[in-house]
Amino acid sequence: MIRIVDKSACCGCSACFNLCPQKCISMENDKMGFMYPSVDMEKCVGCGLCENICPSLKKGTIGENVRLITYAAQNPNDVIRQSSSSGGIFTSLAQYILSQNGVVFGAAFDRTFRKVQHVAVQTSQDLYRIQGSKYVQSNAGCSYRTVKEFLEQGRLVLFSGTLCQVAGLQAFLHKDYQNLYLIDVVCYGVPAPKVWDAYIDSLEKKYNGRVTKVSFRDKRNGWNDYVISVKFDNGKEYVNCRSDDPYMRGFLHDCYLRPACYQCEFKGLNRASDITLGDLWGIDHIAPKLNDDKGTSLVMISSERGKLLFEKVLSDMIFQMVKIKEVVKYNPAIEANIHTGQNNIAFEKDFGNKPITALLNQYCSKSVIKKLIQKIRTAMKHR
Ligand SMILES: Cc1cc2nc3c(=O)[nH]c(=O)nc-3n(C[C@H](O)[C@H](O)[C@H](O)COP(=O)(O)OP(=O)(O)OC[C@H]3O[C@@H](n4cnc5c(N)ncnc54)[C@H](O)[C@@H]3O)c2cc1C
Structure with missing residues (x-):
């Protein structure tokens, strides 16, 4: 029977949930909106299939294809x-x-x-x-x-x-x-799904409309300098470069x-x-x-x-x-994994206790120098 003691051991693929013959596994959200299996012990017959097929537990038996x-x-x-x-x-x-x-x-x-x-x-x-x-x-x-x-x-x-x-x-x-x-x-x-949900919530409040389109990779300034764009049902639009948008900064700073x-x-x-x-x-x-x-x-x-x-x-x-x-x-x-800073642990602790934009700015603020460099780069590009 699958039991997640260490969260880093579950990638949330949902194979166990899809396979369980007793249908006794559900996928439950944690505080950040990541899904983890939860077993209904009343229904579980202990067949062990969930553990046997779990790709996170079967380390090293996947990825056998050789690149051609x-x-x-x-x-x-x-x-x-x-x-x-x-x-x-x-x-x-x-x-x-x-x-x-x-x-x-x-x-x-x-x-x-x-x-x-x-x-x-x-x-x-x-x-x-x-x-x-x-x-x-x-x-x-x-x-x-x-x-x-x-x-x-x-x-x-x-x-x-x-x-x-x-x-x-x-x-x-x-x-x-x-x-x-x-x-x-x-x-x-x-x-984390719940960080995104909270971020969309904050944008809808700020722009006083419902979201009708999101592009994480809007190429209006080119592929290299892609921006995030969000459209609202009142015709308004939010556009920001990845180094200024709080959500993208948090993502790229490994906060969640x-x-x-x-x-x-x-x-x-x-x-x-x-x-x-x-x-x-x-x-x-x-x-x-x-x-x-x-x-x-x-x-x-x-x-x-x-x-x-x-x-x-x-x-x-x-x-x-x-x-x-x-x-x-x-x-x-x-090939390489992201190094664990402690950003994600501290962020998770604080998530839900403060407005999302304040939290994102606290953990992923951009230095004044970086802001200046960005401004110069953008100005040079549009000359
Ligand atoms: C979370 C994430 C991180 C990424 N990180 C990198 C990176 O570090 N380096 C890099 O070179 N490329 C990265 N990519 C992939 C890259 O952004 C493009 O998706 C890829 O190059 C394919 O581009 P495309 O133009 O052919 O197709 P597109 O139309 O842009 O991509 C569509 C494909 O993306 C899949 N997809 C989109 N969102 C998700 C999601 N949340 N979960 C699972 N699948 C998804 C769709 O199922 C579909 O297969 C990342 C993608 C995601 C979703």
């Missing part, structure tokens, strides 16, 4: 690239699967924009819901069960998410399906990542997925000719199945092969 090829790639459609975080490669792959009557799973906002959860998309009109990075942990919910249903109907399925969610799905399925494609996004770490992210077992060059997507940071050193500041994806292919899938869209892409050694120099999140 690495590309820098861009979707030639500028509208798609604009609404994607990096080069819009995810959308091409998803469109291919949909064109084959397949189903694509990914992270979407709910109607209030306060929660992020995994959903199934079956039409290209709905694809926008799972485009773009959401810097909040996505709730996998019952998605693994739904994936299995589609797979057993013989439909092609593309599941996308963080590597721990991919590992959770694999653990739940417990066998390989030829009609399943797995994509993970390079992941720095996932921020999931405890398990500091000791992530899933990172590395041999991934459990077929394809890994990320940003090609360091593009000026790795593939300078591709740098138009509209976004370029890093595409790591880790299986024959992933290679075959990527080949279906490759001829329509702008691409070049790149060396993985170079790529990891500029994108440490592929």
Whole structure:
């Protein structure tokens, strides 16, 4: 029977919840909104399945795929690239699967924009819901069960998410399906759902409206200098650069990542997925000719199945092969874990006791010098 004593031992993938034959596991929120399994002891028969399949407990048995090829790639459609975080490669792959009557799973906002959860998309009109990075942990919910249903109907399925969610799905399925494609996004770490909820609440109060759109990676100032933007139903809009926005600052200062992210077992060059997507940071050193500041994806292919899938869209892409050694120099999140400062522990203690913006400013304030440098950079850019 699964019992979480040390929070850093649970990535919240929900494999145990999806699998339990007695349906006696529920996923409960902690103070920060991170979900952890809770077992109803009245119903539990002690079969031990939950512990046996837990990808966090089965350390080292995942990520066996050997990386085959690495590309820098861009979707030639500028509208798609604009609404994607990096080069819009995810959308091409998803469109291919949909064109084959397949189903694509990914992270979407709910109607209030306060929660992020995994959903199934079956039409290209709905694809926008799972485009773009959401810097909040996505709730996998019952998605693994739904994936299995589609797979057993013989439909092609593309599941996308963080590597721990991919590992959770694999653990739940417990066998390989030829009609399943797995994509993970390079992941720095996932921020706390309740901090995001509180932040949206504070913005709605300030702007006196309901949120109608959020982009964590708005490229109006370019891909390198992306901004966060939030639209409201009264026509107002909040736009801020990542170094000034309190929520993004807190995220990038590691104030509220999931405890398990500091000791992530899933990172590395041999991934459990077929394809890994990320940003090609360091593009000026790795593939300078591709740098138009509209976004370029890093595409790591880790299986024959992933290679075959990527080949279906490759001829329509702008691409070049790149060396993985170079790529990891500029994108440490592929391999390395974030160092635990004490920021997250102190932040959690104070969370809920103060207004969210005051708390964010207290823990993640920007020095006067940094502010000045930022102002100069922005002024130079717009000259
Ligand atoms: C929390 C987080 C941290 C990241 N950190 C890095 C990093 O350090 N370095 C780096 O190179 N790239 C990072 N990325 C990935 C990067 O931002 C892009 O998602 C990736 O390059 C794919 O871009 P795209 O243009 O092809 O597709 P896009 O359309 O931008 O991406 C869509 C894909 O992102 C997935 N996704 C979005 N939000 C979530 C979420 N909350 N949980 C799970 N899956 C999600 C969707 O399911 C879909 O597969 C991160 C993404 C997230 C969500």
